[in-house]
Amino acid sequence: xxxxxxxxxxxxxxxxxxxxxxxxxxxxxxxxxxxxxxxxxxxxxxxxxxxxxxxxxxxxxxxxxxxxxxxxxxxxxxxxxxxxxxxxxxxxxxxxxxxxxxxxxxxxxxxxxxxxxxxxxxxxxxxxxxxxxxxxxxxxxxxxxxx
Amino acid sequence: xxxxxxxxxxxxxxxxxxxxxxxxxxxxxxxxxxxxxxxxxxxxxxxxxxxxxxxxxxxxxxxxxxxxxxxxxxxxxxxxxxxxxxxxxxxxxxxxxxxxxxxxxxxxxxxxxxxxxxxxxxxxxxxxxxxxxxxxxxxxxxxxxxx
DNA sequence: TTCTAAATGATAATAGTTATCAATTAGCAT
DNA sequence: ATGCTAATTGATAACTATTATCATTTAGAA
Numbered sequence: 506x507x508x509x510x511x512x513x514x515x516x517x518x519x520x521x522x523x524x525x526x527x528x529x530x531x532x533x534x535x536x537x538x539x540x541x542x543x544x545x546x547x548x549x550x551x552x553x554x555x556x557x558x559x560x561x562x563x564x565x566x567x568x569x570x571x572x573x574x575x576x577x578x579x580x581x582x583x584x585x586x587x588x589x590x591x592x593x594x595x596x597x598x599x600x601x602x603x604x605x606x607x608x609x610x611x612x613x614x615x616x617x618x619x620x621x622x623x624x625x626x627x628x629x630x631x632x633x634x635x636x637x638x639x640x641x642x643x644x645x646x647x648x649x650x651x652x
Numbered sequence: 653x654x655x656x657x658x659x660x661x662x663x664x665x666x667x668x669x670x671x672x673x674x675x676x677x678x679x680x681x682x683x684x685x686x687x688x689x690x691x692x693x694x695x696x697x698x699x700x701x702x703x704x705x706x707x708x709x710x711x712x713x714x715x716x717x718x719x720x721x722x723x724x725x726x727x728x729x730x731x732x733x734x735x736x737x738x739x740x741x742x743x744x745x746x747x748x749x750x751x752x753x754x755x756x757x758x759x760x761x762x763x764x765x766x767x768x769x770x771x772x773x774x775x776x777x778x779x780x781x782x783x784x785x786x787x788x789x790x791x792x793x794x795x796x797x798x799x
Numbered sequence: 800t801t802c803t804a805a806a807t808g809a810t811a812a813t814a815g816t817t818a819t820c821a822a823t824t825a826g827c828a829t
Numbered sequence: 830a831t832g833c834t835a836a837t838t839g840a841t842a843a844c845t846a847t848t849a850t851c852a853t854t855t856a857g858a859a
Contacts, residue, residue: 525836526825527825528836528837561839564817567816583730600772613775625760625762631790633749633787635788635789637786643781645777673806673857675856693846694847707807709808712808
């Protein structure tokens with residue numbers, strides 16, 4: 506399991522390698538992306554960042570998330586009922602478990618979907634490149650009525 | 653495999669059972685939902701419907717999709733890069749295969765995720781209610797350069 | 800046939816995201 | 830350390846997808 510610090514350095518290096526400046530705003534955004542436990546939305550990231558950067562623009566956060574996504578260093582998840590969510594720690598397809606009450610997202614440790622992927626390729630004649638697997642339910646906190 | 657006609661009748665009956673009027677607009681929307689092969693967006697549905705109902709409002713389509721969704725008769729899929737998609741034939745969790753070029757969606761025939769669901773419940777202590785599984789790739793038509 | 804609450808159509812409003820442009824600044828060159 | 834400049838930011842307008850509002854229409858019960 507790679508550390509948050511390692512992920513931070515990887516993303517910052519990727520920005521440098523692609524000719525981008527390492528601004529204080531970018532450092533702050535990447536830090537939140539890799540430290541976050543729950544795949545935050547842009548709005549979440551902006552709200553957290555305002556503590557240390559009260560004048561940072563929401564547009565700056567959006568622009569930088571798009572940039573980091575274009576470098577393949579963040580996984581973007583869309584849900585039907587709201588804004589997109591971002592995972593800076595595992596920027597590749599992996600399962601999620603989403604609480605439908607508090608919207609928390611956790612990453613369970615499940616077996617690879619490679620077998621299914623092969624079955625799908627045979628059945629559909631698609632060339633499969635990636636996948637998405639989410640389970641939706643109620644977390645133990647919300648079951649206990651803490652939220 | 654249930655027929656489109658049967659699905660149509662089921663949805664219409666559900667609307668009646670819930671005290672809703674069966675307007676010509678609703679009949680047209682439900683028909684497109686059950687006849688569609690590729691999980692259309694609201695915009696798609698509206699574009700198709702305009703042929704026979706040139707004055708139907710986009711808001712009417714949106715309102716009715718929301719209504720049918722609230723009755724549990726349509727599956728709603730959100731993607732990070734655009735509008736939501738709707739499946740009126742299988743309004744319950746099932747796998748999808750999405751072409752990243754032409755955006756076509758097909759439903760492969762895969763084994764149940766019940767085993768994984770149990771593993772997830774044990775590991776995360778969530779009560780799992782449903783799931784989402786999508787594979788992303790390139791369909792055979794787009795591989796052949798037809799699109 | 801009449802009546803009325805539900806539904807529609809048109810459009811304003813909202814939320815999430817992207818584009819624009821003047822001002823600022825990271826970092827390279829000296 | 831200083832100067833320079835293209836990249837970046839901040840503020841906000843604009844865009845897209847969706848929802849809210851309200852006058853008008855209509856499905857269907859009586």
